[in-house]
Amino acid sequence: MSEQSGEALVAPRLRRGPTTIPRGVMMALAWLALMLAIAALADVIRPYPITAIDLGARLQPPFGFGGSARHLLGTDELGRDVLSRLFVSIRLSLLIAFGATTLGVLLGAFLGLVAAHLRGLAEQAILMLVDAQAALPFIILALSILAFFGNSLPLLTALLGLYGWERHARVARGLALGAGAQGYTVAVRQLGAGPWRLYLLHIVPNIAATLIVSATITFPEIILLESGLSFLGLGVQPPMSSLGNMVGYGRGYLSSAPWIVLAPSLVISLTTLAVSITGDWLRDRLDPTLG
Amino acid sequence: MLGFVLRRLARAALTMLIVVAIAFAVLRLSADPATVILGPDAPPAAIAAFRHAWGLDRPLWMQFGFYIAALLDGDFGRSMINGATVLPLVLNRVPTTLSIMLPALLLAIGIGVPAGMFAALRRNTFADRAVMIAAVAGFTVPSFVLGLVLVLVFAVELGWLPSGGNDHWYSAILPIVTLGTGAGAVLARFTRSAMVEVLGQPYILTASAKGLLWRVVIRRHALPNAAIPLVTMIGFMVGGLLAGAVVTESVFSWPGLGRLMVTSVGSRDLAVVQCILLLVSLMMVASNLTVDLVYGLIDPRLRHGERGRL
Numbered sequence: 001m002s003e004q005s006g007e008a009l010v011a012p013r014l015r016r017g018p019t020t021i022p023r024g025v026m027m028a029l030a031w032l033a034l035m036l037a038i039a040a041l042a043d044v045i046r047p048y049p050i051t052a053i054d055l056g057a058r059l060q061p062p063f064g065f066g067g068s069a070r071h072l073l074g075t076d077e078l079g080r081d082v083l084s085r086l087f088v089s090i091r092l093s094l095l096i097a098f099g100a101t102t103l104g105v106l107l108g109a110f111l112g113l114v115a116a117h118l119r120g121l122a123e124q125a126i127l128m129l130v131d132a133q134a135a136l137p138f139i140i141l142a143l144s145i146l147a148f149f150g151n152s153l154p155l156l157t158a159l160l161g162l163y164g165w166e167r168h169a170r171v172a173r174g175l176a177l178g179a180g181a182q183g184y185t186v187a188v189r190q191l192g193a194g195p196w197r198l199y200l201l202h203i204v205p206n207i208a209a210t211l212i213v214s215a216t217i218t219f220p221e222i223i224l225l226e227s228g229l230s231f232l233g234l235g236v237q238p239p240m241s242s243l244g245n246m247v248g249y250g251r252g253y254l255s256s257a258p259w260i261v262l263a264p265s266l267v268i269s270l271t272t273l274a275v276s277i278t279g280d281w282l283r284d285r286l287d288p289t290l291g
Numbered sequence: 292m293l294g295f296v297l298r299r300l301a302r303a304a305l306t307m308l309i310v311v312a313i314a315f316a317v318l319r320l321s322a323d324p325a326t327v328i329l330g331p332d333a334p335p336a337a338i339a340a341f342r343h344a345w346g347l348d349r350p351l352w353m354q355f356g357f358y359i360a361a362l363l364d365g366d367f368g369r370s371m372i373n374g375a376t377v378l379p380l381v382l383n384r385v386p387t388t389l390s391i392m393l394p395a396l397l398l399a400i401g402i403g404v405p406a407g408m409f410a411a412l413r414r415n416t417f418a419d420r421a422v423m424i425a426a427v428a429g430f431t432v433p434s435f436v437l438g439l440v441l442v443l444v445f446a447v448e449l450g451w452l453p454s455g456g457n458d459h460w461y462s463a464i465l466p467i468v469t470l471g472t473g474a475g476a477v478l479a480r481f482t483r484s485a486m487v488e489v490l491g492q493p494y495i496l497t498a499s500a501k502g503l504l505w506r507v508v509i510r511r512h513a514l515p516n517a518a519i520p521l522v523t524m525i526g527f528m529v530g531g532l533l534a535g536a537v538v539t540e541s542v543f544s545w546p547g548l549g550r551l552m553v554t555s556v557g558s559r560d561l562a563v564v565q566c567i568l569l570l571v572s573l574m575m576v577a578s579n580l581t582v583d584l585v586y587g588l589i590d591p592r593l594r595h596g597e598r599g600r601l
Contacts (some may be wrong), residue, residue, distance in 0.1 A: 019295050024424070088363075117515065128305060128306075128309065129309070131302065131306055132305075132306045132310060132313070133310035133573060135306045135310065135575050135576050135579060136313070136532065136572055136575075137530055137533055137534050137568075137571045137572060137575060139534045139537055139538075140533075140534065140537065140552060140568055140571055141313075141314075141568065143552060143553070143556050143564075144314075144556065144564050144565075144568055147555075154481075172424055220431055224431075226432075227433055227435075228435065228537075228538050229431060229434075231435045231538065231541075232538065232541055232553055233557075234553075234556060234557075242431075244435075247435060247436065247439070248435075251439055251542075253442055254439060254441075254442065254447065255447045259442055261439055265433075265436040265439070265440070268436065269428075269431060269432045269436060270434065272431035272432075272433075273401070273427060273428055273431040273432075275426065276427050276431050280427070285351055
């Protein structure tokens, strides 16, 4: 017991010093930086076009496992270069996840703030929607919508943007209610600021840190969701390539050419892991009260 | 207590109504099933006949009214592909899904709760960090990746277990492990934070200050209080497992609800898709309701409070 209470008395910040970043977090950040660099430069650094077919070099293993240096991560069943496809897939998967997370936070924050501002019936209606969304199996809803609308990229992104909005809305509403009772909002209001000015210039900057942390929780889940849908063949469609659909199309060659599946699998796992580690760390530093 | 139960029931019913409305709106507004199923080149007369046969030529609000009336009657419609009644088709798959879901839930609880407790009691030690990193890894690895790796190791390389299907009892092992791992990892993290929070409470300090053995403090004071949020979490995990079943069943060709969902989406069988969506939502709403009621039983503060912390 003495151990526990002793821990609680010393704030972690005092012990570590504010500028030290734990080694695990450094590694996570380095991995994310690498992924961002690959995404930004995908078209420059990929050795081959992603649809370039080399039928003479089908299902070649990676370099070092019996393959040649011409295809570092080997080739798939059509002789397409796995490394090139991996780079381009990383870009698309990250783009979709960024777009969807941003949409979700904007939508959730907006509805949360509206609920906190209007109170009454509108708030009850929004909370009801939040409850309904939380009770709805998202992937099953997403599957139905994608199947019937067809799979365009903007639709997929918008659909994934609906993921998690209810959590952001809850967070934003709670924070805005808290902020509304604080001195600065009272002061700003008494100086004559309208609601738009009050929310956009004063409340949103004050609650943004927590919303960003809340976004780091949904971001990896959206990557997993997109890769899951694409794996099932219902997300990103060929000729475009995402990490999930590389795994989905490669699984037929699992026993003969496991590298087609393993390379994108590893990237998905490490990326979601890195985002989660970074998110946990941010949450501990910025807002220990969040889930 | 009666008021509490009624309020929760009303909320569950309202949620179901919203779900039904969303399901109806999304599926009916998204595309014209007649052209989707008959193809774009079908003669207009055939399309008109199809639309009339399925009531697609009525106004939407009327279709919605008929739809709810039919649902209350237990009539979920007929498959648009082969005309079979949808409900038995879907219900037949429920036991198959439950046969991997329930063991997966038990596996998740059996691993997640002790691991989380262990980490919380050794907070900020190496063991704590190791368990938590394993937990984060456990739910950041996509289930299809875990499933395929398990297939690669245990079916392709070692040949110990089948890579799919449900021909033997041991065919279920890999799907159960795949489904249970992510849930167990989430539960381990949640257990740890619940336990850490309880250990910081003043009554724990009081209990140990009055000279109780540390393990008595844990067993009598910490565990019962940490169990309250855990019950909620386990209830919510039912939804997560149902969602996870969609991908896991597809990896292992396990003929349950999730696989039926994916194949029906592939063949655009609107009636089946709608039925599964509603059934799964009903299962989730029911389990959330159960959790709410159990929660009210074990934590009297909630019976009278407004919304609680969740």
